[in-house]
Amino acid sequence: MFTFDAALSTAVQANDQPQPAPPQNATGPLSPELLSQVDRFWKAANYLSVGQIYLRDNALLREPLTVEQIKPRLLGHWGTSAGQNFIYAHLNRLIQQTRASIIYISGPGHGGPTLNACAYLEGCYTDVHPDITQDEAGMRLLFRSFSTPGGIPSHCGPHTPNSMHEGGELGYALVHAFGAAFDNPSLIVACVIGDGEAETCPLEGSWKGIEFLNPVRDGAVLPILHLNGYKISGPTVLARTPDEELRALFTGRGYEPYFVEGDDPALVHQSMADALNHCCAGIRAIQQAARSGHPGQQKPWPMLILRTPKGWSGPKEIDGVPVEGTFRAHQVPLAGVRENPEHLKMLEAWMHSYHPETLFDSDGHPAADITALVPEGDLRMSASPHVNGGRLLKTLDLPDFAHYALAVPAPGEVIAEAPRKLGEYLRDVLRQNTQNFRVFCPDETNSNRLNAVFEATDRCSMRPTVSIDDHISPDGRVMEVLSEHLCEGWLEGYILTGRHGMWTSYEAFAQVVDSMITQHAKWLEQCREFPWRRPIASLNVLLSSHAWRNDHNGFSHQAPGFVDNVLQRRSEIVRIYYPPDSNCLLNVFDHCLRSRNYINVVTCGKQPEFEWLTFEQALAHCSQGASVWDFATNDGGTEPDVVLACVGDVPTLEVCATSWLLQKHVPGIKLRVVNIVDLNALMSPDAHPHGMDNITFNQLFTRERPVIFAFHGYPHIIHSMVHGRSSEARFHVRGFQDYGTTTTPFDMVVLNKMSRFHLAIDALKYVPRLRSQVSDVIDFFQAKLHEHYVYIRQNFEDMPEIRNWHWTADFIQPDAPPQLAKGQPRAAAFTDA
């Protein structure tokens, strides 16, 4: 028996020795026929995997292999392939015998050859790629397309019909698996985790998914930890961990590990089949107990630990150096076949060792006993609708969002926490969609003012609760775990399998999953090339507790850059919104929940702020994406002296206050306030589907007038978006910069030079027509800034004229122009409030 300790001491020697003959009577659950079927499916998949890496012709090796038939660049990864083909073959056997609904997630890097090969054997690859037929010609095309220009990648991209998980960036297999299993009570997600991937932090954090998996309503995740020993060059931590430590580790994580180890296929086939039977039975036992009212039986959940050699069944040794079972099998074990005739011979021998002539018939179609292992119809893992979630997508039953409108009698007369109304709306979304909508959040649902959702549901936890707990139950549909990785990753898995949801986060810490968003975006981008990949729900992100109002938290909590990364993705799938108040937030979010295949990022504060628009006004504003706010504009439709533009709730407040201040103190000034709720509207139509054409753009911003632009995020975003517009140098952007921390709202805008006083001074600088008459006003505003600085550091809050300011129309009343008497202390000279 192959064991870990023996392996450590004999790994090298084993490579030199001939394989023991397969025992005649390897005992186990597989009949000789079934054993043969599984083994031959495995060999066929292995053959197809090797073929993808090397061949551009002579797919069935009907003639001696020549250099010309080898691809000029050898790309791909053999190391993980044979082990994964082995697992796949065995899962097919399990499905055949149990009719279980199973999907396969390929965690190890570069698992493309495996899933391509298996989908090809199952016929599904041909279903979705009709040119890749199940014959010699199709096989040749499959081989030629792998890792070649215009072809398919070495990962399980969207082209692979049996995957909803790409895995190019390692670490997210298990979190996706749990997301897929939620609310899929009859599904088993077989999740293969490579021992390299297992070292990533997201993967390590994902094991605790079972703490949130409810066997009554959810499906099962079957983790299959594949220990093949090495990463690219070094040994993996888990492969060098003795079995008893592994057992303790996974027991502590709530799993019961079944070990399958070995390098003799006949033996490993039987023990793998045995272990899978036990795992499947264990899953069913937990589910049956839970579903018949005995939730105490929940844990441990079964898992499988499979130790097989890296590059199993490949060359044992090349040029006297061990390869199979070592890191040298990671990518292309015989890399020099084009230059070294000896290596070419070895490749040929390796491929012939699978006896392709017995695996495929004379046309190149897989042999009957191999296809006999393929499950029926949608039970094939490559045909499961769960990995092409759009096939299962049900449109959400959404309440009429007009019901949640906030009454806004006049602009700036009401103060509210914008997400509260959204919370009520989401409460009813949860009530009306009890099986396919969830909210994912790192423990901030209350903090982000979405409390109302707890009138409809609870936080989910499988652990015992105590009476002091607040809305915790195994049935909760709010998934709170203090991990952005898990929240976002679960949501990905959930929507990729055809459901809906949202993730809400503190703005700064959304960046924790920058790279996960990048990968999900790339998946969506590539899906556009495959119409059979049906549209899925958008990934909806609500960022609150944002950079401008982090009163509790300070500098570390101020980083609005999540949007920057999203904006680098292809515009077809990116939508960025900055609703300035409650009614706009409601409008935007309702739209997001109805949309498909996007990444929607909605940024909106949770602190009490002014409400500007009625529901109807918000509807019109949001449908345009950007519009002139008439109440704060006084240019009468003519060219203003200056345009004040704003994106985001705090910038909008400051811009409105700036307009108010300027109209009050600079009689005759002509201003226009433009608010942008849909950031992408600023782009050109070439660059984004929401982009404004130049006519509309110039109608909003004029052709030449200076624009003082107050932006929620980093200023460069706006500079880059207005690049190419008429007189782009006239856009003077104020945005967030890393300038330290504070705890009062006004202080934040001061530090970032975006306060109403700064903006007003900026505006006046760019209005030469008025320059001579406004120098006193500028002095006055500067005095105000100083007054504020002193006040706030003495009193720890904004001065009353800021704290109590609200929009009024009284500046139209004649008012004495500001006068700053010479020699008088500037701070005390003037009071607005």
Next chain:
Amino acid sequence: MFTFDAALSTAVQANDQPQPAPPQNATGPLSPELLSQVDRFWKAANYLSVGQIYLRDNALLREPLTVEQIKPRLLGHWGTSAGQNFIYAHLNRLIQQTRASIIYISGPGHGGPTLNACAYLEGCYTDVHPDITQDEAGMRLLFRSFSTPGGIPSHCGPHTPNSMHEGGELGYALVHAFGAAFDNPSLIVACVIGDGEAETCPLEGSWKGIEFLNPVRDGAVLPILHLNGYKISGPTVLARTPDEELRALFTGRGYEPYFVEGDDPALVHQSMADALNHCCAGIRAIQQAARSGHPGQQKPWPMLILRTPKGWSGPKEIDGVPVEGTFRAHQVPLAGVRENPEHLKMLEAWMHSYHPETLFDSDGHPAADITALVPEGDLRMSASPHVNGGRLLKTLDLPDFAHYALAVPAPGEVIAEAPRKLGEYLRDVLRQNTQNFRVFCPDETNSNRLNAVFEATDRCSMRPTVSIDDHISPDGRVMEVLSEHLCEGWLEGYILTGRHGMWTSYEAFAQVVDSMITQHAKWLEQCREFPWRRPIASLNVLLSSHAWRNDHNGFSHQAPGFVDNVLQRRSEIVRIYYPPDSNCLLNVFDHCLRSRNYINVVTCGKQPEFEWLTFEQALAHCSQGASVWDFATNDGGTEPDVVLACVGDVPTLEVCATSWLLQKHVPGIKLRVVNIVDLNALMSPDAHPHGMDNITFNQLFTRERPVIFAFHGYPHIIHSMVHGRSSEARFHVRGFQDYGTTTTPFDMVVLNKMSRFHLAIDALKYVPRLRSQVSDVIDFFQAKLHEHYVYIRQNFEDMPEIRNWHWTADFIQPDAPPQLAKGQPRAAAFTDA
């Protein structure tokens, strides 16, 4: 005895019952005197913590508390404070009795009050903030500064002398702890991990640090998992996990957990002291065994699991609702003290319960028995040089980088993998600095062509090795773990404690740690305000396997956005380099290793590419940051028709080839090639210290001529950098976009419209002077693009004229202008090579 199960069932009731009288004879290692000292240090720290949250006056409660003495905004987090103060007091006792060198890492969120309070009691707070004196006036200022404008944050910011870990974003306590312990053989890093933080993936992944901790050469990490039960609103996973599961989990991770549980201080003091003694002895036993040649004794390492109530010693109940021990104690338990006189009274009673009049003398100085618990001098955790690493920083002994110069007889005559020479340089850096320099890498050191380092050292692993392993040993100084989080986090911990290092990564997956980089940058930015925070080594990042040459990997591996995020940090600490070849890479990296307090990001491919500059030329070029490349320029110092600018190795190749093509095919065209190695040089001097003034900028780029700009990253970066320069609209940027995947070098640049043919066509479009004479040339270049497309998809490699192209001066020879005969197949019309 307080136990988990009892706690679950009695948590609510316990809140209602009076505390049991402290047992007269609580047995344990603490003498009555020591018990009293520890307890009183704890109470004093608790008092100071509450004071920071609430008071702006009446710091010692010498008069009845009034509303006016309460801050207008109550910010801060009580929930974690008492537990951490408890741990801190006990560590002081341990240091006193063992003279161990210990530092404290505060993992739980918002741990600021604790470390401020403890550093204040130790006198170090006053040492670094002389206005915060150890008397009533200083205490008042400490209270006033906490979470107020212009004051200190609620985290352990750089202002806190006893921390090298801020913790505003949760998850990095333990990875920083291991980084601090590496190569610090006499140090114990006490790492307090909150049960909220413990749910993050980075924290879960960090436990495996011990697999890389060598007790011979490294110090120890003592994890103290603080289970206080709740996050913001919900229970934590680990707090609801029974002890036996916790024991299995941590045993599996290689630790031996010591449990300390309770809410009766007298009892918990004794068991805490006992557990700390055991942990300390356990650490010493492992170290002693290892250092005397018995490495078999390495594991398990001790750890401590402390279960105490959230908000311990705070209000048990408010308005009939339990608070202590619940999520309601998370932030400010009595939030309405300004409005509710009853609550004000409760606050007063709470603070008086610590008997401040006995903890501080009549001047407000801590009582003698409390300061007697404070260790001596640098043994104080707040005075340890390890948390102010610059105090320990030794300049690296660097070899003369000229020794590693690559001979470049002429531009483009040599092809090399740029990192190889750097690898040789780093090999010797490792040889010359055997105790304070490490390389951190997610298993890609070889892949990134730095192989030569293994001539000097190994990969580090504490597990048994086998003969087939490649350069693995416990003494290895290359830290390879498949986790960007761990690599970057270890490096942070390592340099924050005064050492040097580098992290090398695939470019795309550097984004995995976007948010970690943001947090480290914010730490460095804030350190600039505290001159006593001595400069530390820069965080050096080498990105290879970049977006343009991901031949093995495809679309998921293409994402150059790491730099985007870094660029949003304050320019004082950000340096971005794109060396175009080996000699420039060497120059840049040597500079990085000498620099302080920066984040240096160096992006350079690993594939064979042309070498352009000799060592001396590279030296001059890198010191300028950007310069005209004369060999590819033919404007004779006059105004060129068009400027070709390039940043990054692949863009440089394409731009040089473009210049070559244009000079060959468009006689009379005047071109200038500008290469930028220091990206920040493009910025204005206002925006970055390396920024060029307008005179220099215009000397390079002219004032008005069109600039075709080939950039390695996303184009918007350049647009934003040239904003405000002369005629900014003339910059036509080509960069990376999410346009799919490929496997040949030339195909990548074609897909992203940055190939030599694209750039040449672009250039000609912007040269109206020549437009009439070049329409055939444009047709020709377009035909070439088509020819390439066909060729590459048939042959899976670039066409020979691309593959074999290299820089020559032969285009100056008279040559027939390109002629494209009408009706002839465009692809076959012309051959350059």
